Every structure is written in structure tokens, then in C-alpha cells.
Amino acid sequence: MLRPLVSYDRSGDRSDLLALWPLLRDTREGRSFQRWIFPLWFHGRWDHDGVLDDDGFLLPFFFYGADDEEGRY
Secondary structure (H helix, E strand, O other), rough: OOOOOOEEEEOOEEEEEEEEEOEEEEEEEOOOEEEEEEEEEEEEEEEOOOOEEEEEEEOOOEEEEEEEOEEEE
């Protein structure tokens, strides 16, 4: 079965956008999200009991992140 070029699903506070999957993906749930341009770029934010944790990469050389406890890295 062929998947459509763009798929959007929303249930509760979660939403998923897939475009040319698995190449492009945007997932959101509350204050958390994940964004992908596979395999080159990723940015994600997670809410761990009120503490925000950001992580990401831009391949092949850049990796980054930040959170409320560790600061930026």
C-alpha cells in the first residue's frame, strides 16, 4: 500500500505531521516536540516534570542541546 505524501493526525494534545515519510516529521505533545529532516537535521524538546530538555543535530558536524539544569551544550 502506498502512503500519501502528507499525513496529519491529531488526537487530544498530540499532533503528528508526516511529509514524504520518513524524510519529514513534526510531532507535538503539550510542550514537547520532535522535528526531523532525515537524516540531516533533528530538533527535539521534552518536558520532564517541568524541566525542559532541548537536543538536536545538524549532520555531520553540529550537535547541540540545552536544559534548565545543565545549561547549553
